[in-house]
Amino acid sequence: MTEREIDDHYRRREEESRRRYDMLQVKREVREERGRLLRLVFATVLILVICTSFLQLDFQVQQRIYKVSELQKEVDELRLENADAKKRIEDAGNLQTVQRKAASFGMGYPREGNVVYYTLEEHDYMFQTGEIPET
Numbered sequence: 001m002t003e004r005e006i007d008d009h010y011r012r013r014e015e016e017s018r019r020r021y022d023m024l025q026v027k028r029e030v031r032e033e034r035g036r037l038l039r040l041v042f043a044t045v046l047i048l049v050i051c052t053s054f055l056q057l058d059f060q061v062q063q064r065i066y067k068v069s070e071l072q073k074e075v076d077e078l079r080l081e082n083a084d085a086k087k088r089i090e091d092a093g094n095l096q097t098v099q100r101k102a103a104s105f106g107m108g109y110p111r112e113g114n115v116v117y118y119t120l121e122e123h124d125y126m127f128q129t130g131e132i133p134e135t
Helices: 002-104
Strands: none
Touching: none
């Protein structure tokens, strides 16, 4: 074998080794790219899941706030109804007491002729200057 053939042989082996090395490098880069892509997809899915969870929690909080405000309105309405009912009960009791007291003094409902009308000229009040006649 000549020196040239030996150099060609080593050069071919070196080129073949270089090609194999380049192919291994490409395969390794593809694997690394695949790993990066999988990590990116996983991170994206994780972020989407977290954002969806936060949105659901926010929606639930908003629903509960709305329900609390509705219940607060209902409580306020019931308090007003309760106060009105209490006032009516107190007034009814007082009216009956007044009627009984008036009856015990001999008072009754006004009849025709028992009502005295006064006309006011310029003042919106009057002074009693004498006794009110009994009937």
